[in-house]
Amino acid sequence: MKAPRIYIVVPCYNEEQVLPETAKRLHGLMQRLIQSGQAAADSRITLVDDGSGDQTWAVIQDLTRRYGEVEGLKLAHNAGHQNALWAGMMTVKDRADAVITIDADLQDDVEAIPQFLQAYREGCQVVYGVRSQRKTDTAFKRNTAHWYYALMGRLGAQLVYDHADYRLLGRQALEALSQFGESNLFLRGMVPLLGFPHKEVYYQRGERFAGESKYPLKKMLAFAMEGITSFSVKPIRLVLLLGILFAVAGLVMALWVIIRHAAGHTVAGWASIMVSVWVIGGVQLMALGLIGEYVGKIYTEVKHRPRYILETYLDKPAGASGGGRGQGIDRQTQQTNNEEKA
Ligand code: UDP
Ligand code: MG
Numbered sequence: 001m002k003a004p005r006i007y008i009v010v011p012c013y014n015e016e017q018v019l020p021e022t023a024k025r026l027h028g029l030m031q032r033l034i035q036s037g038q039a040a041a042d043s044r045i046t047l048v049d050d051g052s053g054d055q056t057w058a059v060i061q062d063l064t065r066r067y068g069e070v071e072g073l074k075l076a077h078n079a080g081h082q083n084a085l086w087a088g089m090m091t092v093k094d095r096a097d098a099v100i101t102i103d104a105d106l107q108d109d110v111e112a113i114p115q116f117l118q119a120y121r122e123g124c125q126v127v128y129g130v131r132s133q134r135k136t137d138t139a140f141k142r143n144t145a146h147w148y149y150a151l152m153g154r155l156g157a158q159l160v161y162d163h164a165d166y167r168l169l170g171r172q173a174l175e176a177l178s179q180f181g182e183s184n185l186f187l188r189g190m191v192p193l194l195g196f197p198h199k200e201v202y203y204q205r206g207e208r209f210a211g212e213s214k215y216p217l218k219k220m221l222a223f224a225m226e227g228i229t230s231f232s233v234k235p236i237r238l239v240l241l242l243g244i245l246f247a248v249a250g251l252v253m254a255l256w257v258i259i260r261h262a263a264g265h266t267v268a269g270w271a272s273i274m275v276s277v278w279v280i281g282g283v284q285l286m287a288l289g290l291i292g293e294y295v296g297k298i299y300t301e302v303k304h305r306p307r308y309i310l311e312t313y314l315d316k317p318a319g320a321s322g323g324g325r326g327q328g329i330d331r332q333t334q335q336t337n338n339e340e341k342a
Contacts, residue, residue: 004097004120005040005318006033008113009088011081013050015104016059017210022106023047023063023070029110030069038117040097042318046071047104048088051078064314072314079308081214082185085165087308093174095317100168105208107136108166112203116168125173125196129166132202148224157231158192160200167191183300183307186223186230229293236294239287246283 026045033039049057060072089099098120102108116127134142152159176194
């Protein structure tokens with residue numbers, strides 16, 4: 001079998017501190033893969049700048065000049081991790097035999113990639129990188145993550161346990177994935193829906209080697225909520241059930257009140273009224289809010305906004321001479337170049 005042309009897609013948001021080292025390590029790995037015949041000579045590493053506010057794009061441009069196989073893709077604004085991954089994958093989809101996605105901070109062990117490729121050679125279209133331990137995560141992150149997987153499982157979304165966005169997708173799987181039209185992306189829930197022969201590869205997750213997490217608690221919670229509401233309508237059904245339960249309880253209560261009244265014990269219960277008003281009011285608000293989540297989702301879905309906007313692609317198509325500047329410099333960049341010259 002001819003060595004597959006692979007693309008390693010790396011989403012980067014304010015990663016100026018880690019990128020030089022990341023590119024160096026990925027470059028070293030790529031050289032080994034090419035030399036050992038596991039990857040085609042025109043395989044690429046595509047660094048996706050997700051609208052960073054720091055020097056990330058300048059660093060990426062520099063790296064495309066330094067390493068023959070490094071490409072740069074610049075999004076016009078910060079589209080978020082999932083959209084940045086999507087932008088990278090969909091941009092290289094028709095050029096790649098297989099795409100591997102990995103975070104810029106290299107918390108995921110790059111040495112698992114040869115095993116990804118081994119699985120791909122054995123016919124897998126989807127290979128999941130799975131953490132064999134979470135020692136480097138805080139106990140809080142580890143526990144909340146595990147509860148979350150359990151919750152998602154109960155809600156009916158099949159997630160791969162302890163797998164994030166470190167994975168390989170073959171061309172066929174990418175093609176299938178590209179047909180998913182949702183604006184609210186939750187890739188780790190979508191990929192298992194594809195089917196295809198798949199495999200899990202275990203690796204040890206390390207620490208971010210520079211910079212800090214781009215996923216503060218607020219973003220993490222938003223992402224968790226995204227996963228639930230994108231993949232399950234069970235919460236709405238739960239609300240309905242809760243409503244029925246409360247209605248029945250209310251009826252029983254009413255009956256009891258009437259009986260007590262007939263017996264002459266009129267209860268002037270300020271406390272019980274206050275309690276029920278607050279409890280029922282709270283439940284109603286909660287239910288409304290939850291339904292609002294879905295309505296909001298429908299709202300964003302029907303708008304069909306683009307998931308990301310491409311500003312520049314410094315690409316290196318097959319056959320392009322390595323080491324030089326990317327050939328696919330678009331107008332935007334050319335303009336800046338001219339301005340520089342002027
Ligand atoms: N990232 C991104 N856009 C964002 C936030 C994050 O492309 O809006 C990238 C980030 O550069 C990194 C990956 O997503 O490559 C995962 O982020 P991070 O490592 O900060 O998350 P953590 O590992 O702490 O969960
Ligand atoms: Mg990280």
